[in-house]
Amino acid sequence: MAQSKTDPRVIRTRKSIMDSFITLSETKEFKDITVKDITAEAAINRATFYYHFEDIYDLLEKALSEVLLVNLDSAVYENRRLDEETFTGIFEAVTNFQKAISHRCHSGYEETIARIIREQLEVIFFKLLSKQHPAEKAQTLSLTAVMLSWGIYGASVEWKRNAQLPPEEFIKAALPYIRHGLD
Amino acid sequence: MAQSKTDPRVIRTRKSIMDSFITLSETKEFKDITVKDITAEAAINRATFYYHFEDIYDLLEKALSEVLLVNLDSAVYENRRLDEETFTGIFEAVTNFQKAISHRCHSGYEETIARIIREQLEVIFFKLLSKQHPAEKAQTLSLTAVMLSWGIYGASVEWKRNAQLPPEEFIKAALPYIRHGLD
DNA sequence: GCCGATGTGTTGCTTATGCAACACATCTCG
DNA sequence: CGAGATGTGTTGCATAAGCAACACATCGGC
Structure with missing residues (x-):
C-alpha cells in the first residue's frame, strides 16, 4: 500500500515491453534479442525502454x-x-x-x-x-x-x-x- | 501518402478505444454503452477519449x-x-x-x-x-x-x-x- | 419541489512517451 | 589498417495522455 497507484501509461508500457520480450524469446535465444527488436515489436520508442529498464x-x-x-x-x-x-x-x-x-x-x-x-x-x-x-x-x-x-x-x-x-x-x-x- | 506518419501513441490509443467499444458491444446494446464504460475498459482517461472523438x-x-x-x-x-x-x-x-x-x-x-x-x-x-x-x-x-x-x-x-x-x-x-x- | 447520483464535455497543469540527434562501442569486409 | 554498418545509452525538446476539478444535464426517489 505504499505507492498511491501507478500511472496507467507506465503499466501499459511495461507490460507491452515484457510481452514483446517473451514473444521474441519464443523465436530467438536471449542473447540474440536486441533492444531494437523489442522496441520494434512493442511499437514503443527506444528512449522509453531506457526510461523503464536499465538495460536488456x-x-x-x-x-x-x-x-x-x-x-x-x-x-x-x-x-x-x-x-x-x-x-x-x-x-x-x-x-x-x-x-x-x-x-x-x-x-x-x-x-x-x-x-x-x-x-x-x-x-x-x-x-x-x-x-x-x-x-x-x-x-x-x-x-x-x-x-x-x-x-x-x-x-x-x-x-x-x-x-x-x-x-x-x-x-x-x-x-x-x-x-x-x-x- | 499525405501525412508523414501518425504518432504511435495515437494509433495505440485509438485502437484501444475502438477495441473496447467492440468488446462492450458484444454484451450491451449501443445505447447502453457510456463513455465511462469505454474508458474504463480501455484503461484510458476520459479526457483522452474526447481528444480523439467528438462524442460517443x-x-x-x-x-x-x-x-x-x-x-x-x-x-x-x-x-x-x-x-x-x-x-x-x-x-x-x-x-x-x-x-x-x-x-x-x-x-x-x-x-x-x-x-x-x-x-x-x-x-x-x-x-x-x-x-x-x-x-x-x-x-x-x-x-x-x-x-x-x-x-x-x-x-x-x-x-x-x-x-x-x-x-x-x-x-x-x-x-x-x-x-x-x-x- | 429538491436532492443525490450518474453521465457529459471542458480546462489547466503534470507526466510519460515520441523523436531526432549525438557519442561511443563492436563488428565485418575490402 | 580504415570505413561502413549495426547496436547501445543519453539528451533536449515536442506532444499525447493522465488527473482533478468544474459546470451542466438528466433521472429517480423521498
Whole structure:
C-alpha cells in the first residue's frame, strides 16, 4: 500500500515491453534479442525502454521474475497454508518454468536464472510463513524462507538432471521431512 | 501518402478505444454503452477519449467504419478487378456486417449504419473503378461508385427482409446486369 | 419541489512517451 | 589498417495522455 497507484501509461508500457520480450524469446535465444527488436515489436520508442529498464539484462530479470511470479501465485492461489499440496504446486511451477526457458538460454544465463528463481521462491515462502506463524520473529522466518528456496531450487536442478518421475512424484519423497521440520 | 506518419501513441490509443467499444458491444446494446464504460475498459482517461472523438456517436461511426473497412478490404484483397467474384465478396462482407450488428442496435441507429455502409462501399468502389478505368473522369467514377453503393446496400436490405438464399446465391441474379452495364 | 447520483464535455497543469540527434562501442569486409 | 554498418545509452525538446476539478444535464426517489 505504499505507492498511491501507478500511472496507467507506465503499466501499459511495461507490460507491452515484457510481452514483446517473451514473444521474441519464443523465436530467438536471449542473447540474440536486441533492444531494437523489442522496441520494434512493442511499437514503443527506444528512449522509453531506457526510461523503464536499465538495460536488456534488467528487462530479462524483471520479465522472467514476473512470469515466474504469476505461475507461483496461481500455484498457491487459495491455499494460504504451506502444506504438502502447496509445496507440490510450487515445485511444479518451478520445473515448468525451467522447462519453458531451457531452450532460450543456451549459455551464460544459468546463474542469473537460478538467482531469479530463488529470489521469487524466497518472497513467496516468506509471505506464506508470515501468515502461518505471525508471532515468529521476521529474521527467523526470513532465514527459513531462504533455506527453503535454496532447497526447492536444488531439488529442481536434481530433477532436471535425472527426470524419471514427474515433478509432483519426485518431490513427494521430500515432503514428510519438510513438513516434520516445519511442524 | 499525405501525412508523414501518425504518432504511435495515437494509433495505440485509438485502437484501444475502438477495441473496447467492440468488446462492450458484444454484451450491451449501443445505447447502453457510456463513455465511462469505454474508458474504463480501455484503461484510458476520459479526457483522452474526447481528444480523439467528438462524442460517443463519433466513435460509433469510426469504429463501425473501421470494422466494415477491414472486412471489405479482406474481401477484395488481391482481386483488383471489379469482377463477379469481387462483387460477391463485397456483398457477403456487407451482409456479414449487418448480421453482426443487428443484435446491438435495437433502435435508432438504422439510418446511421446505413450511411456508414454506403460510405465505405463508395470508397472501395471508387478505388476499384479508378484502377480499372484510369482514363475516365473522376466525376463519372464517383457517381458510378455512389450508385453502386446504394444499389448494393439496397440489395442487402432486401436480402435481410426475405433471406431464403445465402448471400452469394442471392446476389448472383443481379451480377449479369451489373457486369453488362459496367462492360 | 429538491436532492443525490450518474453521465457529459471542458480546462489547466503534470507526466510519460515520441523523436531526432549525438557519442561511443563492436563488428565485418575490402 | 580504415570505413561502413549495426547496436547501445543519453539528451533536449515536442506532444499525447493522465488527473482533478468544474459546470451542466438528466433521472429517480423521498
